[in-house]
Each structure stands twice: as C-alpha cells, then as structure tokens.
Amino acid sequence: MKETIVNTNHSHGPASFQGEDRDYFNTVMAHVIEKNPGEPEFHQAVAEVLGSVIPYVNQNARYKQAKILERLIEPDRIVIFRVTWEDDTGCVQVNRGYRVQFSNAIGPYKGGLRFHPSVSLGTFKFLGFEQIFKNSLTTLPIGAGKGGADFDPKGKSDHEIMRFCQSFMTELARHIGKDVDVPAGDIGVGAREVSYLFGQYKRLNNRFTGVLTGKGIEFGGSLIRTEATGYGCVYFIQNMLQHVNQSIEGKIVVISGSGNVAQYAAEKAIQLGAVVVTLSDSSGFIYEPDGLTQEKLDFVKALKLKGGRIKAYVDQFPSAQYYDGQRPWSIKCAIALPCATQNELNETEAKQLVENGCIAVGEGANMPVTPGATSVFLDAKIAFGPGKAANAGGVAISALEMTQNSMRLHWTRDEVETRLKSIMMSIHEQCVAFGSTPNTTYVNYVDGANIAGFRKVADAMIAFGIL
Numbered sequence: 001m002k003e004t005i006v007n008t009n010h011s012h013g014p015a016s017f018q019g020e021d022r023d024y025f026n027t028v029m030a031h032v033i034e035k036n037p038g039e040p041e042f043h044q045a046v047a048e049v050l051g052s053v054i055p056y057v058n059q060n061a062r063y064k065q066a067k068i069l070e071r072l073i074e075p076d077r078i079v080i081f082r083v084t085w086e087d088d089t090g091c092v093q094v095n096r097g098y099r100v101q102f103s104n105a106i107g108p109y110k111g112g113l114r115f116h117p118s119v120s121l122g123t124f125k126f127l128g129f130e131q132i133f134k135n136s137l138t139t140l141p142i143g144a145g146k147g148g149a150d151f152d153p154k155g156k157s158d159h160e161i162m163r164f165c166q167s168f169m170t171e172l173a174r175h176i177g178k179d180v181d182v183p184a185g186d187i188g189v190g191a192r193e194v195s196y197l198f199g200q201y202k203r204l205n206n207r208f209t210g211v212l213t214g215k216g217i218e219f220g221g222s223l224i225r226t227e228a229t230g231y232g233c234v235y236f237i238q239n240m241l242q243h244v245n246q247s248i249e250g251k252i253v254v255i256s257g258s259g260n261v262a263q264y265a266a267e268k269a270i271q272l273g274a275v276v277v278t279l280s281d282s283s284g285f286i287y288e289p290d291g292l293t294q295e296k297l298d299f300v301k302a303l304k305l306k307g308g309r310i311k312a313y314v315d316q317f318p319s320a321q322y323y324d325g326q327r328p329w330s331i332k333c334a335i336a337l338p339c340a341t342q343n344e345l346n347e348t349e350a351k352q353l354v355e356n357g358c359i360a361v362g363e364g365a366n367m368p369v370t371p372g373a374t375s376v377f378l379d380a381k382i383a384f385g386p387g388k389a390a391n392a393g394g395v396a397i398s399a400l401e402m403t404q405n406s407m408r409l410h411w412t413r414d415e416v417e418t419r420l421k422s423i424m425m426s427i428h429e430q431c432v433a434f435g436s437t438p439n440t441t442y443v444n445y446v447d448g449a450n451i452a453g454f455r456k457v458a459d460a461m462i463a464f465g466i467l
Contacts, residue, residue, distance in 0.1 A: 013375075024064075028054075029043070029047060039121070041367070042125040049450050049454070052446055053069065063462075068458045068461055078121070082096065083095040084167055085160070095150055096150050097148070099124075099147035099175055102131065102144040106456060106457055107135075108142065108143055108181055109176075110143055111135075111183065112127075112189065113147050113148045114146075115189050115193065116187050117150050127146040128145055131144035133388045133457075134387070134389070135395055135399075136452075137449060137453045142402075147172070149168060151168075158192070165197045166196060169204070172197075173204045173205065178211050184213040185213075194213075195216055213401040220404070222397055222398075223412070225401060226264070227264040227267070228396065230260065230263065230266070230268060232392060232393015233339070234268040234337075234362075236393075237337070240385060240428065241360060243428070248335070251275065251333075251335050252274075254277060254278045254335070254336050255276060256339055257281070257341075257364070258304055261339040261394075262280075262364065263301055269337075270291075270294060274335065276291055281309060281310045283310070284310070285310065285328040287320060290319065329353055330356075333356065334359050335359070338364060338369060344365070344368045345370065350369070361385065363387035369384075386449050388450070389428070434448040
C-alpha cells in the first residue's frame with residue numbers, strides 16, 4: 001500500500017503541527033501538488049523538508065515575509081531538450097535531456113547528471129530540491145541543480161555512448177559553465193560518460209575549464225571522488241556513534257546495493273573495524289555471516305564492473321547465503337546503510353530493524369527511506385542520518401575538485417580524504433546544533449539537516465533582495 005506524504009500515526013513533523021504551522025504546511029503542499037501533478041517523489045521531498053522547517057520559519061518572520069520556502073520550491077529554470085544520435089546500425093535515436101537549475105544563492109548550480117530510462121522531470125526536481133540543502137550543509141560555495149536523460153547506457157557500445165554524450169552536451173553546453181552550473185556524474189554517468197561530455201564541451205567552447213566534475217585524474221579530476229559518497233556516509237555514521245560515546249568497531253553493518261556507494265561504504269566500514277554482512281542488487285541479497293573481507297569486496301567490484309549479478313558471489317564464496325527477490329533489512333544489525341535507490345526501505349522493514357537492535361541508519365542513496373520508515377526511526381530515537389547529510393561526501397569532493405581546477409592544483413589522496421572527514425564532521429556539527437533535544441544526547445538529524453541547510457541559503461536570498 002502506498003504511503004501518504006503525511007503519516008498521522010507518528011508524533012513529529014507535519015503530523016504534530018497545530019494552528020499556524022499546520023495551516024502553512026497545508027497551504028504550501030496544496031500549491032506544490034497543484035503545480036507539480038504526477039510527481040510524488042518531488043512532493044515527498046518537499047513535505048519532508050517542510051516538516052522540519054515550517055516551525056523555524058514561523059519563528060523567524062523575515063523568512064515567511066520574503067516567501068523563502070515558496071521561492072526555493074520553484075526552480076530558477078528548467079531546461080528540456082531533444083537529444084538525437086545515431087546507433088551502430090545507422091538508425092537515428094531520439095531521447096529527452098533535462099537540466100533543472102534550482103538555486104544559485106550560495107554558488108554556481110551543482111549536481112549530477114543521471115542517464116536512466118526511468119527518469120522524468122519529477123525525478124530531477126526531487127533530486128535537485130534535495131541538493132539545495134545537501135550542498136548548503138557541505139559549507140562549500142555551491143548551489144543546486146540536477147539533470148540527465150532517459151538514455152540507457154547498458155548494452156550500448158562505447159561509440160554509441162560517445163555519440164549520445166556529444167549530442168547531449170551540444171545542447172547542454174549553452175546552459176552551463178564553471179561559474180554558472182557545474183554538472184557531475186550520477187547513475188549511468190561514470191568516468192567514461194563524463195570524459196565524453198567534457199571533451200565535447202571543450203571542443204565547443206575552445207577552452208579548458210572545470211565545467212564538469214568526476215573527470216579523469218589525468219585531466220583535472222580529484223582523487224577519491226569515486227569513493228567519496230560511500231566513505232562520507234560511514235564517516236557520518238562514525239560521528240553519530242561518537243556523539244553517544246559509541247564506536248563503529250565491531251558493529252554489524254547491513255548494506256543494500258552493490259554499486260559504487262555500497263562498495264565504498266563497505267570498504268570504509270571494514271577499514272574502521274565494522275563487520276559488513278550484506279550487499280544486494282535488484283534480484284536479491286547475499287548474507288556473509290562472518291563479514292566481508294577486502295578480498296571478497298574486491299570480487300564484488302570486479303563482478304559489478306562486468307555487469308554481473310550479486311548472486312554469483314555465493315558461487316565464489318559458499319560461506320554466504322543468497323536470498324532471491326528479498327532486501328536485507330531482516331538481518332540483525334547495529335547499523336543499516338541503504339545505498340541502492342529511493343524508497344527501498346519501508347515502514348515494516350524499519351520496524352524490523354528496530355526490533356532487531358539497530359541503533360544507527362545512514363542514507364547512502366538519495367531518499368532511500370520512505371516517510372513511514374523515517375517516522376519509525378525518529379519515534380524509536382534511532383540515530384538516523386538523512387541523505388542530504390549522510391551522503392553529501394560525493395558532492396563535497398566534487399566541490400573540492402572545482403577548487404583544485406580553479407587553483408591549478410592536484411591534492412594528494414590523504415589531503416582530499418582529510419578534507420572529506422572534516423566536511424562530514426562539520427555537517428554532523430550543524431545537524432547537532434539545529435536538531436538536538438534539550439537535556440538529552442538525542443539528535444533529530446532530519447530536523448537538524450533541513451534547518452541548517454535552509455538557514456544558510458535563506459539568509460543569502462534575503463541579502464540579495466527580491467529576485
């Protein structure tokens with residue numbers, strides 16, 4: 001059964017609003033749904049932020065008077081364009097490209113490009129809106145945007161992907177720039193695609209600038225960009241545990257997904273002494289009771305690089321069990337890291353995690369926990385790190401790549417990772433500052449992340465006047 005935006009069975013957020021807060025929430029959400037029909041993920045993302053921010057806005061009249069929330073919900077601009085290219089058989093193919101530029105209040109638009117047949121305008125609005133607060137939390141001068149196309153790189157030859165990327169960039173190039181909008185990779189857009197996109201931009205503009213991040217090391221990329229989202233998520237979990245005088249060492253960790261974020265979240269957790277027992281893909285999950293080792297994780301990396309399914313893991317390592325068609329949230333653990341896709345962890349699964357003793361959850365993917373599941377974690381006082389905080393490591397390193405490009409420098413791996421750890425610690429501190437419960441160690445990280453991220457952008461918007 002589909003969950004509603006506001007779950008009235010729980011005692012926080014919109015469900016607990018009274019009077020002015022409730023009226024304001026209902027007015028804004030009604031307007032969002034009316035103007036953005038058929039975009040439930042965007043509605044969900046907006047409702048989640050409003051559930052934290054509306055009481056804060058009502059306590060700070062200047063934000064309400066300037067209609068900051070209403071202005072943030074409406075993107076600065078949306079660009080939709082045709083992408084025409086020729087496949088290897090000589091047939092002409094037509095796809096649709098998007099770029100949603102949400103806010104440049106604190107820096108140039110920044111956010112990934114996603115190539116996947118399932119994407120829609122609503123997908124990019126949801127991701128771009130989340131990006132506003134995530135990018136603000138990094139403390140770096142970057143605004144928010146998101147884009148991509150309904151193109152599927154799977155099964156395509158390198159030449160087909162090259163032709164698509166060149167056609168895509170031929171249109172996108174007029175809307176981006178190192179001080180305007182700096183895209184990056186996302187699902188379906190890895191180093192290969194970024195390289196083709198960057199090459200075409202350079203060709204069209206006859207200049208070498210840091211207009212894209214996630215580039216190859218040889219031409220301006222940053223070390224540990226590949227690892228950054230997964231590593232950052234685990235560093236955030238480490239900060240949450242340290243806040244309550246606990247350690248990640250020895251803790252059982254359940255991870256969903258087996259792509260980039262899941263792989264490197266597992267790697268960093270293993271390095272810090274945790275016991276990672278699951279990985280998954282869309283077909284099912286593997287359970288390794290004694291925990292993955294680096295050797296076993298390297299096998300998964302090689303397997304996924306070749307497009308293999310996670311089920312093949314048990315053929316190589318018979319100590320593991322494979323659960324066909326299931327998700328890993330039934331496995332007992334102390335830490336859960338959903339790193340696969342949006343809305344993958346529901347209310348029933350959240351209750352099971354709580355009953356099985358889970359004490360911390362970190363969103364490695366974008367909005368992988370449903371509203372009902374989020375409510376379960378908050379009601380149970382579980383340390384719950386929302387994606388805009390917990391998975392901000394990727395965009396943080398993208399911003400550091402922009403810095404290295406601007407300074408014509410290349411930092412070492414240790415320098416970049418030290419900065420990543422510092423940024424994740426700063427994000428945690430901001431969440432604590434705005435999400436702490438008086439006289440307890442409990443932190444509502446959802447409220448903390450939303451309010452801290454909102455406040456920085458809102459103050460910049462007020463400073464600029466009515467724009």
